[in-house]
Structures are given as structure tokens and as C-alpha cells.
Amino acid sequence: MIPSEGRVLAREGGQFRVAVAGGEVTAILRGKARRDAHDRVVVGDLVTLDEGDRQGIYGISGVLPRRNLLERRTPMGRGNRPVAANLDRVYVVTAAANPAPIPQLIDRLLAIAEANDLPAALVVNKIDLDPAGELVTQYRAAGYEVYPLSVRSGLGVETFFHALRGRESLLTGASGVGKSSLLNRLQPGLALRTAAISEKVGRGKQTTVAAVMVPLESGGWLVDTPGFSEVGLWDIAPRELASCFPEMRSPLERCKFPDCSHRTEPGCAVREEVATGVIHAERYASYLVLLEELLTAPKDWE
Ligand code: GDP
Ligand code: ZN
Numbered sequence: 001m002i003p004s005e006g007r008v009l010a011r012e013g014g015q016f017r018v019a020v021a022g023g024e025v026t027a028i029l030r031g032k033a034r035r036d037a038h039d040r041v042v043v044g045d046l047v048t049l050d051e052g053d054r055q056g057i058y059g060i061s062g063v064l065p066r067r068n069l070l071e072r073r074t075p076m077g078r079g080n081r082p083v084a085a086n087l088d089r090v091y092v093v094t095a096a097a098n099p100a101p102i103p104q105l106i107d108r109l110l111a112i113a114e115a116n117d118l119p120a121a122l123v124v125n126k127i128d129l130d131p132a133g134e135l136v137t138q139y140r141a142a143g144y145e146v147y148p149l150s151v152r153s154g155l156g157v158e159t160f161f162h163a164l165r166g167r168e169s170l171l172t173g174a175s176g177v178g179k180s181s182l183l184n185r186l187q188p189g190l191a192l193r194t195a196a197i198s199e200k201v202g203r204g205k206q207t208t209v210a211a212v213m214v215p216l217e218s219g220g221w222l223v224d225t226p227g228f229s230e231v232g233l234w235d236i237a238p239r240e241l242a243s244c245f246p247e248m249r250s251p252l253e254r255c256k257f258p259d260c261s262h263r264t265e266p267g268c269a270v271r272e273e274v275a276t277g278v279i280h281a282e283r284y285a286s287y288l289v290l291l292e293e294l295l296t297a298p299k300d301w302e
Contacts, residue, residue: 005020008041010213011043027058067085090109090113101124103286107286114245124139124148165218165219169223
């Protein structure tokens with residue numbers, strides 16, 4: 001039977017690896033899909049397929065509407081480069097300890113996800129080293145879904161794996177937090193597989209953030225983008241930043257000035273909640289750093 005629909009796993013030169021019912025096929029762009037330059041096919045895209053040619057290569061005839069699209073800015077403002085589509089969830093992975101968590105980095109990654117309309121959650125690994133789990137409490141209070149777990153002891157691991165089932169997920173985080181250990185526990189050899197594929201794609205002519213998608217035996221897909229943190233915060237206006245922090249969304253409605261930057265303005269409800277401890281001081285500190293970055297970032301027209 002001819003597969004008529006598939007999910008793009010990777011781009012390899014001018015060809016795509018596409019997952020279809022019962023396996024994987026190779027496909028290229030044909031007809032209208034090929035002419036629509038803006039409609040570039042990315043990892044995670046759901047595509048319609050024409051029948052294969054004699055070499056068994058299928059044609060991509062169209063791209064189904066995307067639920068979301070992760071894009072990366074190209075250097076010197078020459079437009080955006082799409083990275084991956086149709087993500088269900090971004091998991092920011094940190095360790096509870098060893099290496100010590102970097103709140104700045106965690107908050108940056110969470111905000112990038114929010115800014116791209118991707119539901120974000122936090123995975124706190126190595127909970128065996130910090131049973132008190134202060135980080136877990138803190139980020140739950142901020143409004144995030146948090147998965148405390150330990151690859152070493154196995155605690156919480158099944159709950160997290162269950163959340164991956166049937167979904168398209170992206171894992172990101174600093175090195176040393178246990179991402180490879182976690183992937184290998186989910187599926188032996190999985191960490192090696194994602195690393196090998198990204199290397200292969202990355203060695204191409206364009207030194208871009210290449211993404212690949214790996215199907216999970218337990219159901220679902222993992223998107224691997226080596227440069228998620230480089231996707232950046234570029235596409236949001238400084239004024240929108242606070243709304244990328246879930247715990248600030250409600251107080252920011254009560255600030256005296258509608259264009260409050262939550263730095264020094266009088267009557268700022270966000271700062272009030274920082275002062276009373278409702279908003280964690282570290283989260284607010286991250287907000288200020290990211291805001292400064294956005295305010296000083298070169299604009300497209302500069
Ligand atoms: P990655 O760089 O994020 O892929 O991290 P790795 O998977 O290579 O893990 C880094 C180190 O953390 C390794 O020495 C692992 O054995 C260790 N590690 C991973 N998970 C846990 C855990 O749950 N608890 C503890 N104590 N160590 C862990
Ligand atoms: Zn304010």
C-alpha cells in the first residue's frame with residue numbers, strides 16, 4: 001500500500017526521511033510544495049506524499065498546517081530559519097545538584113519556549129542528591145509542570161516516560177545534568193542515536209541548527225536540536241517578556257502603568273510580589289537580565 005501521509009524525521013541534503021505507517025521512506029519536494037519557498041519542510045512537519053518513483057523515492061506534495069514552529073534567526077537579520085514544527089512540549093532538564101542548577105539558564109530556556117508558544121516543563125534529575133527538592137517546589141509555585149526524578153534510583157522516571165508517550169517532545173539543558181543517561185534508560189542506545197544523527201546533519205555545508213526527530217519505541221517522538229538555546233528570545237518585544245514568566249502574568253495586569261517594565265516604576269505589582277516573596281527573587285533576577293538583553297539587542301534594521 002502507498003503511504004499517503006508522513007512525519008518528517010530529518011533532512012539529509014535535498015532529501016527527507018519521513019516516518020510513515022509501518023516504517024520510514026525517503027522523499028523529496030515535488031510540484032507546488034517545491035515552489036513555495038516559504039513553505040520549507042522542517043522536522044516534525046506532517047506531509048502528504050505522492051507515490052514513489054522507480055528508485056522508491058516518494059514526493060512530498062504538501063505540508064499540513066502547523067500547530068507551532070520553532071524558528072531561529074539567521075545572522076544579520078536575513079530572515080528566519082525554521083527548525084522544527086508541531087512540538088507538544090519542551091522539557092528543560094536540570095540536575096538538582098552536581099552540577100549545581102543554573103537558574104539563569106533554566107529561566108532563559110523556559111522563556112524561549114514560552115516566547116515560541118511551546119508548552120514548557122521542567123525535569124529535575126538527580127533528586128537522589130537533593131531529596132528536599134527545593135527547585136521542584138520553587139518552579140511548581142511559579143506555575144510549571146515539574147518532573148522530579150533520579151535516573152540513578154529510578155524514582156519518578158516512569159511518570160516522566162509516560163508523559164512522553166504519543167507526543168512530540170524536545171529535551172534541552174546544560175551538559176552533565178543526565179540527559180544521555182535519561183534517554184538511554186528510556187531506550188537503550190537512544191542517546192547515541194540522537195548524537196550521531198545531529199552530527200551527521202551538522203557536518204553539512206550550512207552551519208545551522210539542524211534538528212532531527214527520533215521515534216520512540218514506547219510511542220512518541222523526540223526532537224533533537226543541538227542549539228535550542230541559540231533559538232533565542234529574539235522574536236519577542238521587551239514588553240512581552242514578563243508574560244513569558246507564568247507567575248508574572250496575573251500581577252502585571254495590576255501595574256499602575258500599562259507599559260510597566262517592572263524595573264523602577266511606581267505602583268509595580270510585579271515588584272510588590274517579589275518583595276513579599278510570592279515571586280521568587282531569582283526568577284525576577286533572571287527577568288531583569290533577559291530584559292536588558294532584549295533592550296540592547298541589535299534590531300533587524302540596524
Ligand atoms: P548529559 O551531559 O546531560 O548527557 O549527562 P550524562 O547522562 O552524561 O550524565 C552526567 C553524569 O551524571 C554521569 O556521571 C551520570 O552517571 C550522572 N547521573 C545521571 N543521572 C543521575 C542521577 O539520577 N543521579 C546521580 N547521582 N547521578 C546521575
Ligand atoms: Zn510592573
